[in-house]
Amino acid sequence: MAIEIVSYPDAAEGPIPVGEEKLFSERFACPVSGFQLTEIEPRLFSFNSPFGACPVCEGLGIEKYFDPERIISNHKLSLKEGAISVWQHMPSHKLDQMLSNLAQHYQFSVHTPLMDLPQKVQDVLLYGSGEELIPMRYSDGVRMQDKANAFEGALPYLEKQWRLAASTGMREELEKYQSKRPCRSCQGYRLKQEALCVKLADLHIGEVSHLSITQALHWFEQLPTTLTPTQQKIAERILKEIQDRLKFLTNVGLDYLTLARESGTLSGGESQRIRLASQIGSGLSGVLYVLDEPSIGLHQSDNRRLITTLQHLRDLGNTVIVVEHDEETMLTADYLIDMGLGAGVHGGTVIAQGTPTEVMQTPMSITGQYLSGAKKIHIPKQRRTGHVGKAIELKGATANNLQNVDITIPLGTFTCVTGVSGGGKSSLIIHTLYKAAMQKLEGTKTSPGPYASLRGLEYIDKIIEIDQSPIGRTPRSNPATYTGAFTPIRDWFVELPESKLRGYKPGRFSFNVKGGRCEICQGDGLLKIEMHFLPDVYVVCDECKGQRYNRETLEIKYKDKSIADVLSMTVEEALPFFDKMPPIRDKLKALMEVGLGYIEIGQSATTLSGGEAQRVKLAKELSKRSTGRTLYILDEPTTGLHSEDISKLLVVLQRLVELGNTVLVIEHNMDVIKTADYIIDIGPGGGDRGGRLVGAGTPEQVAKTEESVTGEFLARYLAS
Numbered sequence: 252m253a254i255e256i257v258s259y260p261d262a263a264e265g266p267i268p269v270g271e272e273k274l275f276s277e278r279f280a281c282p283v284s285g286f287q288l289t290e291i292e293p294r295l296f297s298f299n300s301p302f303g304a305c306p307v308c309e310g311l312g313i314e315k316y317f318d319p320e321r322i323i324s325n326h327k328l329s330l331k332e333g334a335i336s337v338w339q340h341m342p343s344h345k346l347d348q349m350l351s352n353l354a355q356h357y358q359f360s361v362h363t364p365l366m367d368l369p370q371k372v373q374d375v376l377l378y379g380s381g382e383e384l385i386p387m388r389y390s391d392g393v394r395m396q397d398k399a400n401a402f403e404g405a406l407p408y409l410e411k412q413w414r415l416a417a418s419t420g421m422r423e424e425l426e427k428y429q430s431k432r433p434c435r436s437c438q439g440y441r442l443k444q445e446a447l448c449v450k451l452a453d454l455h456i457g458e459v460s461h462l463s464i465t466q467a468l469h470w471f472e473q474l475p476t477t478l479t480p481t482q483q484k485i486a487e488r489i490l491k492e493i494q495d496r497l498k499f500l501t502n503v504g505l506d507y508l509t510l511a512r513e514s515g516t517l518s519g520g521e522s523q524r525i526r527l528a529s530q531i532g533s534g535l536s537g538v539l540y541v542l543d544e545p546s547i548g549l550h551q552s553d554n555r556r557l558i559t560t561l562q563h564l565r566d567l568g569n570t571v572i573v574v575e576h577d578e579e580t581m582l583t584a585d586y587l588i589d590m591g592l593g594a595g596v597h598g599g600t601v602i603a604q605g606t607p608t609e610v611m612q613t614p615m616s617i618t619g620q621y622l623s624g625a626k627k628i629h630i631p632k633q634r635r636t637g638h639v640g641k642a643i644e645l646k647g648a649t650a651n652n653l654q655n656v657d658i659t660i661p662l663g664t665f666t667c668v669t670g671v672s673g674g675g676k677s678s679l680i681i682h683t684l685y686k687a688a689m690q691k692l693e694g695t696k697t698s699p700g701p702y703a704s705l706r707g708l709e710y711i712d713k714i715i716e717i718d719q720s721p722i723g724r725t726p727r728s729n730p731a732t733y734t735g736a737f738t739p740i741r742d743w744f745v746e747l748p749e750s751k752l753r754g755y756k757p758g759r760f761s762f763n764v765k766g767g768r769c770e771i772c773q774g775d776g777l778l779k780i781e782m783h784f785l786p787d788v789y790v791v792c793d794e795c796k797g798q799r800y801n802r803e804t805l806e807i808k809y810k811d812k813s814i815a816d817v818l819s820m821t822v823e824e825a826l827p828f829f830d831k832m833p834p835i836r837d838k839l840k841a842l843m844e845v846g847l848g849y850i851e852i853g854q855s856a857t858t859l860s861g862g863e864a865q866r867v868k869l870a871k872e873l874s875k876r877s878t879g880r881t882l883y884i885l886d887e888p889t890t891g892l893h894s895e896d897i898s899k900l901l902v903v904l905q906r907l908v909e910l911g912n913t914v915l916v917i918e919h920n921m922d923v924i925k926t927a928d929y930i931i932d933i934g935p936g937g938g939d940r941g942g943r944l945v946g947a948g949t950p951e952q953v954a955k956t957e958e959s960v961t962g963e964f965l966a967r968y969l970a971s
């Protein structure tokens with residue numbers, strides 16, 4: 252039965268007179284507006300449930316909109332050159348007439364770069380002319396037609412297309428012009444208004460989950476003071492459970508994350524540590540835990556807490572196995588197993604095992620030698636000061652947690668950006684500096700984080716980010732194709748007498764075109780099996796047995812090796828093989844220098860680790876003719892690297908600097924930081940406790956900076 256809601260007299264009017272009949276609501280309803288809350292139960296607070304999710308964004312917390320920044324392909328282009336590519340589907344003569352009609356009316360030239368057009372014109376192009384009618388003259392070559400129309404503008408045009416779009420293909424095409432922003436109905440909190448009405452100590456659940464873990468812990472700890480004694484009694488248990496979990500997350504070094512952080516945006520190390528925190532909470536014993544490099548992305552200061560957590564798990568009666576390169580973790584271990592000797596074909600045997608001391612006493616073990624200090628990464632005798640008077644200055648950066656940060660990067664140096672996780676390093680370097688520089692140098696469509704000014708770009712000719720993303724998405728990409736070694740290899744095979752006799756052209760040895768490749772797998776050597784709801788699976792092609800070429804192509808041999816044999820050589824094997832061929836040799840040499848001698852030159856991109864992909868990219872840069880005016884940016888290049896490999900990587904980075912370039916590295920590894928010419932330390936803490944420039948200067952100077960956590964550790968490394 253529906254309950255009728257009636258308004259009742261204002262409390263000020265006193266009690267309801269006896270004898271009069273009144274109806275009251277048994278629900279949480281407003282007698283004035285009729286707004287009604289459903290039963291308050293857990294599912295109301297879940298954005299995964301239709302009972303709780305914001306109906307506008309369906310619980311995603313974001314909405315898509317057409318973004319002017321995406322609509323403009325390049326501010327430096329003119330309209331004629333296609334600065335706004337939205338109208339590309341229009342017949343070109345119609346588009347030309349439309350633009351020249353506009354140019355006529357507003358008195359501008361279609362050949363002027365978009366950024367130089369008056370603001371009023373730019374606004375009309377994007378948002379339309381509104382009420383203003385514009386005389387339009389169209390001709391189809393035979394007849395002329397004159398009309399006065401309001402001009403629609405690119406954004407309204409796209410919105411109309413979006414409403415009319417029938418196919419998903421069409422929508423995908425339009426999505427190119429969209430960006431995301433917080434949903435305006437739920438302000439990004441993902442829940443419906445009813446859920447957000449329920450508040451505890453003035454905060455609703457969305458606000459609580461947007462607190463950082465540190466703030467949330469503090470909030471839950473002081474919450475009881477706002478409760479009545481009865482409420483305190485009821486809340487006691489649940490509050491303890493919540494606080495315990497927040498403490499576990501703090502102990503694994505994740506105090507800077509917000510509870511609402513989307514799992515997809517977490518780094519591998521972060522998600523691993525979250526799973527670890529949930530395990531501590533379970534209090535199980537007799538479990539075997541296996542962790543793969545949990546220290547990735549952790550500042551030295553948080554590493555200690557992580558190790559304590561692992562020891563705690565052990566003390567509960569569990570066994571913890573950790574695959575790790577971190578020195579401190581290794582030294583704390585009860586038992587070490589050192590695998591090697593080298594990587595790839597040079598590995599696969601146990602070199603040493605026992606307590607850390609026993610491993611240190613094994614001369615064969617490279618790990619042991621680094622642990623004992625017999626081998627170490629040396630501190631350079633002198634720090635470079637860079638090119639006199641040349642520096643890049645970024646001022647007033649405010650992206651994410653950055654608090655108006657000003658930095659100076661001396662050019663011609665090896666500069667490290669340091670600080671605890673979540674301190675703001677990536678926001679500053681990748682999201683602001685890199686994107687802003689790309690926009691200014693290359694005219695790339697990016698939306699950099701907000702900043703006040705950026706100076707000094709005239710001293711560099713390009714900026715290159717060398718990240719750990721794959722060198723290609725398909726098995727057809729490999730180190731040989733990526734570094735450009737494959738073209739001269741193919742040419743070499745074409746020049747062989749047998750190829751000439753048969754009239755083979757370079758395409759014969761390509762796996763991108765028909766002719767010489769295996770057609771069953773189209774040169775992949777692998778067949779892709781698409782799995783529903785699971786990642787694709789690759790199996791070796793039956794026809795060519797993974798060799799990628801057909802029989803005729805494989806008959807062409809140089810020194811008894813077919814092109815498939817060459818592609819399956821390791822870099823080390825291929826180097827003497829192509830010793831007399833500089834174009835091939837130089838590329839292979841660069842791969843050797845970055846410590847990738849063990850990978851196969853035709854190894855498919857999909858099987859290279861992030862660290863390997865990054866080093867292949869470095870090798871490509873090394874083998875290019877350097878202009879000496881490049882700024883290289885690397886985000887934690889030591890991830891997954893052994894000390895021995897780090898020392899090789901440093902040699903490569905230092906060489907780029909020797910050539911006059913600037914190398915800017917975001918890094919936690921102290922062995923790298925201590926070798927820098929210049930350090931920019933961001934922090935001091937994570938999240939809202941970070942975002943400031945804590946110190947800048949040589950490692951020696953930063954080590955003396957009182958507030959710097961990095962400096963504190965650095966002082967120890969410099970002393971040893």
Ligand SMILES: [Zn+2]
Binds near residue numbers: 305
């Ligand atoms: Zn919403």
Ligand SMILES: [Zn+2]
Binds near residue numbers: 792798
């Ligand atoms: Zn095949």
